[in-house]
Amino acid sequence: MNANSTPDADRPIVKPDSHLTLHYRISLASSGADVISTFGDRPATLTLGLGQLAEPLEQQLLGLSEGDEASFDLASGQAFGPRNPDLLQRISRSMLQSHGELGASYQPGDLLDFAAPDGSRYAGVLKEIDATGALLDFNHPLAGQAIRFEVRILGVL
Numbered sequence: 623m624n625a626n627s628t629p630d631a632d633r634p635i636v637k638p639d640s641h642l643t644l645h646y647r648i649s650l651a652s653s654g655a656d657v658i659s660t661f662g663d664r665p666a667t668l669t670l671g672l673g674q675l676a677e678p679l680e681q682q683l684l685g686l687s688e689g690d691e692a693s694f695d696l697a698s699g700q701a702f703g704p705r706n707p708d709l710l711q712r713i714s715r716s717m718l719q720s721h722g723e724l725g726a727s728y729q730p731g732d733l734l735d736f737a738a739p740d741g742s743r744y745a746g747v748l749k750e751i752d753a754t755g756a757l758l759d760f761n762h763p764l765a766g767q768a769i770r771f772e773v774r775i776l777g778v779l
Contacts, residue, residue, distance in 0.1 A: 633687040634778035641669045643777035651768035665776055679771055686775050693772040705766035714755045
C-alpha cells in the first residue's frame with residue numbers, strides 16, 4: 623500500500639458499512655493499462671458491503687479517511703479470484719440461440735447474458751463459435767490478473 627494522508631481525528635474513516643464518494647482506477651499490473659477509471663470523470667458513489675465493489679477491493683479501503691489517496695498492488699487472483707477452468711463451458715448452438723436475441727449474430731469477445739433457472743443472471747464472454755455450438759468463459763474478466771487499485775476518497779458517510 624502506498625497512501626498519502628495526514629492523520630486528523632476530524633476526518634471520517636472508512637468502515638465496513640460506509641457510504642463513499644471516491645475516484646478509483648483499476649489497471650493491469652502487467653501493462654499498466656486502465657481497465658476502469660473514474661479520474662477525470664464523475665466520481666463513484668457506493669456503499670461497502672453491498673457487492674458494488676469486489677470484497678478484496680473494499681478491504682483495501684478500510685481505515686482510509688476522507689481526503690486520502692492510496693494505491694494497492696494486488697497479486698494474481700487476489701482481487702477477482704483465480705481463473706477456474708470449470709467456468710469454460712461449451713453450449714449447443716440451439717441453447718445459444720434460445721438465450722440470445724432473435725436473429726443476433728455473435729463474435730468472439732462478445733459478452734452474453736444468460737438466465738439461470740433460479741432467475742439469477744450469468745454473463746460469459748464468447749471465446750469460440752462454430753456451426754454446432756459455442757465456448758463461453760464465465761470467469762470474471764479480471765480473474766487471475768494482478769492489478770493496481772488506486773483511490774482518492776472524496777467523502778465518507
